[in-house]
Amino acid sequence: MTIQKPTLRPTTKDLAKAAGVSRATVDRVLNGREGVKQDTVDRVNKAIEGLGFVRNLQAANLAKSQSYRFVFALPRSGDQFLQQIIERIEEADALFAADHVWCDVHHIDENDPHSISNFLGSLSKEDVSGVAIMSPETPQVRDAITRLQERGVAALPFISNQTMMDAHWVGIDNCAAGATAGLLLGQCVGARRGSVMVIAESMQSRDSMERRMGFDKEINENFPHLHALPSLETYGQAERARSVISTNLRANPDTVGIYVMASEARIPLSILKELDVAPSIIKIAHERTPFTQQALRDRTLDGVIAQDAGHLVRSAIRRLKGIVDRRQTLGSQENIRIEILLRTNI
Amino acid sequence: MTIQKPTLRPTTKDLAKAAGVSRATVDRVLNGREGVKQDTVDRVNKAIEGLGFVRNLQAANLAKSQSYRFVFALPRSGDQFLQQIIERIEEADALFAADHVWCDVHHIDENDPHSISNFLGSLSKEDVSGVAIMSPETPQVRDAITRLQERGVAALPFISNQTMMDAHWVGIDNCAAGATAGLLLGQCVGARRGSVMVIAESMQSRDSMERRMGFDKEINENFPHLHALPSLETYGQAERARSVISTNLRANPDTVGIYVMASEARIPLSILKELDVAPSIIKIAHERTPFTQQALRDRTLDGVIAQDAGHLVRSAIRRLKGIVDRRQTLGSQENIRIEILLRTNI
């Protein structure tokens, strides 16, 4: 039996005794209130170190009857990936209810940075403890995030990256995701030589550019017999997609692979199906949705590069909570993995 | 602004008022104490439903000064995957400290069911709130788990499955994992025809058998030009591994793929390196370890089927905690994914 009794943790009372001060002073130090001599602050901090004191968050939250209200600011689009995210948020809302965490979704217009900035500006610490923001990077949004943080509201870029926040965001490395798509496609194509079509919704966003970059790097370095064509942009419109894709297919009869880079693979894939593209052409898309899952099963799609929606959501919540509680979150836990889905591991 | 104020949750006091009973009776019902008329129990339960009452776990734990002590019973083996697990446990121990969760590792001898059963039998509710058990399935262990649960200690099969507990365990579907290995291998091999070597540590365990089953099914159904050879067993011994592998390679000069099924890929892979196996032979292994990661990078390995050690550990902790707290855990969160690692998404 190597199992030891639970060590019972020191309380603020112990801390006060150890530091030779009163509980009131300990409280002033712990919660960063004014009017304590530097000397006293140091003494208390030393006692914290010495005792290994960790504040009992449960008790603290109970006393404050604190609850966490988080808002997910998401684009209005109706795509299935976003739908997944929203479902996971609702799920997480139920899951985290026991921890007094409440989540709301607020739809923003991703093409209107001004309204996004307005929305973020309207949030105050009293109503909202934190916001996860999924929005393309613009100066306005970046500023709004900074001001939000200054007002004491936790802010976290979500899925869409923002340059400013180094490691401080939730999502995958899109460069690596693109490279993985390239590798998977290259490996599936095998020895065949030919062109690879790349279909995007738009190449404006940082995410698209990063994916494309990673994809190209991988193809160029490791599959020199493949030739990645310039990106086609659908702008989310079915007719436009149909026309550019069919034109491109006719222009490149040697196409051996298709990479659907957009997070909404439904439109391009449906069109490919309509156009009756040869099954031997390898197709890789992004994100796990009912549509892509079905496509994997009926083999109209060979592989999917995905990020787990549930994990994204829960990770964002844990990080926001971590910020509010002023404690560090565990890096490795919050590292979102680039998943590869084949027909067998859906 | 669609953001609403936090709904403050009903307390036991509200519950008492709503049910027309006293707080003492509410307490009796909530904590399943004896001596309450069925009629009253029903009234309280109805009020719980009506108000949507959820017990405040933080407050409850505070009152009980409850803490959770979990033990991970793991094999003694020194393999790298297990090492990863242990590191993640230590990490999780720090991470969950804020929730009053403490984790210990206890090493068991996986080949001695009797001693495992003894160890499990020695645990009492007072010392330990839950155990995650990684052990091959035997009647003794199965019984010990049942008795553990009867004594009020949460028990959870971990990574190694046990038949009894339907969905009640933490780990991947090994059948699907084997199939994924098969698919990945088949896809990488491409059109080439030939034999596939399968290297296992031992075929005794349920896990090995399931992986093999899934692997064979996938290869037979979808890659008829490949022929999966009988499993080689290394029993974890380097010399034995060397002899069986080299014999097998000589006997099957048409080998185009190698599937290392054991969780410890180091020994077989090192030997393959020694034997200077052609790089064109596709090699798939299991588990992310420093060794397999390096092998992916230097391209002596083409793909890895993995389960995330950190996720496994945290999932086990959350589930054990869920059992102790008598609340259900969210299925989708605890579904361990079968990860595919290629060189680009390590």
Add this chain to the structure above:
DNA sequence: CTTGCTATGAGACACGTGCCTCATTATGCA
């Protein structure tokens, strides 16, 4: 010396629940 200020202490109450005791009421049985 008083006045005014800063730094600290002492103490109380609250948060929601568990758990205890003691008193009171309801119920069943002879």
Add this chain to the structure above:
DNA sequence: TGCATAATGAGGCACGTGTCTCATAGCAAG
């Protein structure tokens, strides 16, 4: 009807922290 017992109520203390108020030092300037 009376009595034993079962069922319930009333109330208090505890858990660890946050957040008040009020008192009491210490200290410097006038």
